[in-house]
Every structure is written in structure tokens, then in C-alpha cells.
Amino acid sequence: MELFAVPDLPEIREGDDLAAMVRDRVDLRADDVVCVASTVVSKAEGRTFDLGDFPAGPRAREIAARLGAISGEEKDPRFAQAVLEESTELLMEAPFLLTETRFGHVGVNAGIDRSNVPDGDLLLLPERPSESAERIREGLPVDRVVVTDTCGRPFRHGQRGVAIGWAGMHASRDWRGETDRDGRELGVTVESVVDELAAASNLVAGEGDGGTPAVVVRDFEWGEHGGSDELFRDVGGDFVRQALRGWEFDG
Incomplete structure (x- = not known):
């Protein structure tokens, strides 16, 4: 798998056609994944x-x-x-x-x-990032687009790239029902592929005034796996959120 930044993108303004800007700067392939920072999506959408x-x-x-x-x-x-x-x-x-x-x-x-x-x-942030990803995808000769953002994580220092919207692919690879190397059936493994692609693209895009807002992922293969579009946890199964609802800062 190869990742490279889309070069020479200008400051994005409201109404700019992000798909055309990327298309004009890179010779894209149909099976590429284009990861676009939410920052420029928001600017183009007047946010x-x-x-x-x-x-x-x-x-x-x-x-x-x-x-x-x-x-x-x-x-x-x-x-x-x-x-x-x-x-x-x-x-x-x-x-x-x-x-x-x-x-x-x-x-x-x-x-x-x-x-x-x-x-x-x-x-x-974009109001509906997956719809934003779909609009960008419609203007590109690629099948898959991910809208990315950076945010922190509980229990760890630092920020990393995450997906907040996606189009043309499932959010996660579902390994449940497959087996590990010892033949044991996997019962819980659902791999958040869009987050992994967002994090990888963030390494290439960079941060600060030297950052580039669009990255192409080439030769990523999904493989023979099922897919899931569940990315954000439902409240009923989000025990951390439930705990936070009963917690009060006393510092």
C-alpha cells in the first residue's frame, strides 16, 4: 500500500470544487481511496x-x-x-x-x-460528513472517499486521525466468524478500516502550516471479508458514555 499527498492545493474558499482540485493534480485510479481533511471540506461548504x-x-x-x-x-x-x-x-x-x-x-x-x-x-465540522464524502466521490474517478479529522483519545496522550465521514466503502471489516491462525473462531473483531486509513493519511498530510489536506491511498485491498457501517457506538452499549453521565468534575 502506498500513500502520497495531493500537491499544491491552494487555500480553500467557500464554493471551491474539492473534487476538481484533486482531480487536476493527481492521476487517480478507480481503486484509490482519497482521504480529505474535514478542514477543507468545511471551508468549501461555508462552515x-x-x-x-x-x-x-x-x-x-x-x-x-x-x-x-x-x-x-x-x-x-x-x-x-x-x-x-x-x-x-x-x-x-x-x-x-x-x-x-x-x-x-x-x-x-x-x-x-x-x-x-x-x-x-x-x-x-461539516454538517453531514458522509454526504460530503459522497459529493466529493461523485466528482472523482475513484470508488472510495474518507473525510478525516484529528482528535484525542481517552487513556493516551496526543491526537491522531479519525474518519468522520466515508463513501463508497464500509466503515469496518468484519472478521467475526473467520478463524485465527490456531483455527479458533473470531467472535468480536470488527476492524475500523476508515479510522485506520484516516490515521495513515494523517501521517502523510502532517499538521500545522506545513500540512496538506488531501492524501491518496493506493493499492489498499479490502479482501474477502464482510463489512459494517457501524462506527459510532450506540448509547445503549457505550458504557464509558454512561459512566460519564454520572460523573462530575470536582477539581
């Missing part, structure tokens, strides 16, 4: 906003005041308001905001970015 677009309500002011008291730094309640409006559930409100987005992804601050936003204060 750039100013803080003034989110007048703070009482709940946002309360959250900002508490976070400010914890950190010793003033927090803008308009940012808290943006996070609340982009979320369906607030899992933690201190010492940081951990939320579920409207499309099921759980992350800090609803994935709202405040860096690399030349035309505004905030960059929100």
Missing part, C-alpha cells in the same frame, strides 16, 4: 463563522465562567454557545467540553477549530 454569529445564552455564559475559573483564563461564552449549538449531548462540561455532534462523533468542543481560519473566528 466558517464569526463568534458574533453565536450570541451567548445563559447556559453558555455559565459554562464559560466555570471553565474560566478552572483554567484561570477568560473564556468567551460565544464559543461555548457555538459548541452547544453543534452538539446533541454535552458529556462533560468541565474541565473541558466533550460533546456528541449531530452526526454522532464524540469529541472536544464539537470539533470546532479556531486555527487556520483566515476568513473568520471559527470553523465548524
Whole structure:
């Protein structure tokens, strides 16, 4: 398997045709996987906003005041308001905001970015990233597209790439029912392929001002395996989320 960045992509603006930009710069093959950073997807879809677009309500002011008291730094309640409006559930409100987005992804601050936003204060995640991936796929001569983001992980330091949307492929390879090297049947192994491709592409894309927002994965083979589109855990089986609902920060 080979990965390489799409070269010379300019600063993306609202209305830009990401598929055409990638297509014009790379000789793509039908079985390639194109991984595109959510940052540029959001910019093309007009998800750039100013803080003034989110007048703070009482709940946002309360959250900002508490976070400010914890950190010793003033927090803008308009940012808290943006996070609340982009979320369906607030899992933690201190010492940081951990939320579920409207499309099921759980992350800090609803994935709202405040860096690399030349035309505004905030960059929100795509509203429906899998639909975004499908639109990009329709403009490319490839079968598979993944929209990626970076976020932290519980129990580990650092961020890594994850998939928040995908098109033309299942999210996971399902190994259940197959056997290991000793002939034992696998009962629980479901491999999150879109996350693995997102993490691999993030290594190539990089971060900061030297980052490149689109990566081509070549010669990835799915193999003779079943597939699953379950990526985000259902609340009923998410015991960590259930535990967080009963937890209160007392620092």
C-alpha cells in the first residue's frame, strides 16, 4: 500500500470544487481511496463563522465562567454557545467540553477549530460528513472517499486521525466468524478500516502550516471479508458514555 499527498492545493474558499482540485493534480485510479481533511471540506461548504454569529445564552455564559475559573483564563461564552449549538449531548462540561455532534462523533468542543481560519473566528465540522464524502466521490474517478479529522483519545496522550465521514466503502471489516491462525473462531473483531486509513493519511498530510489536506491511498485491498457501517457506538452499549453521565468534575 502506498500513500502520497495531493500537491499544491491552494487555500480553500467557500464554493471551491474539492473534487476538481484533486482531480487536476493527481492521476487517480478507480481503486484509490482519497482521504480529505474535514478542514477543507468545511471551508468549501461555508462552515466558517464569526463568534458574533453565536450570541451567548445563559447556559453558555455559565459554562464559560466555570471553565474560566478552572483554567484561570477568560473564556468567551460565544464559543461555548457555538459548541452547544453543534452538539446533541454535552458529556462533560468541565474541565473541558466533550460533546456528541449531530452526526454522532464524540469529541472536544464539537470539533470546532479556531486555527487556520483566515476568513473568520471559527470553523465548524461539516454538517453531514458522509454526504460530503459522497459529493466529493461523485466528482472523482475513484470508488472510495474518507473525510478525516484529528482528535484525542481517552487513556493516551496526543491526537491522531479519525474518519468522520466515508463513501463508497464500509466503515469496518468484519472478521467475526473467520478463524485465527490456531483455527479458533473470531467472535468480536470488527476492524475500523476508515479510522485506520484516516490515521495513515494523517501521517502523510502532517499538521500545522506545513500540512496538506488531501492524501491518496493506493493499492489498499479490502479482501474477502464482510463489512459494517457501524462506527459510532450506540448509547445503549457505550458504557464509558454512561459512566460519564454520572460523573462530575470536582477539581
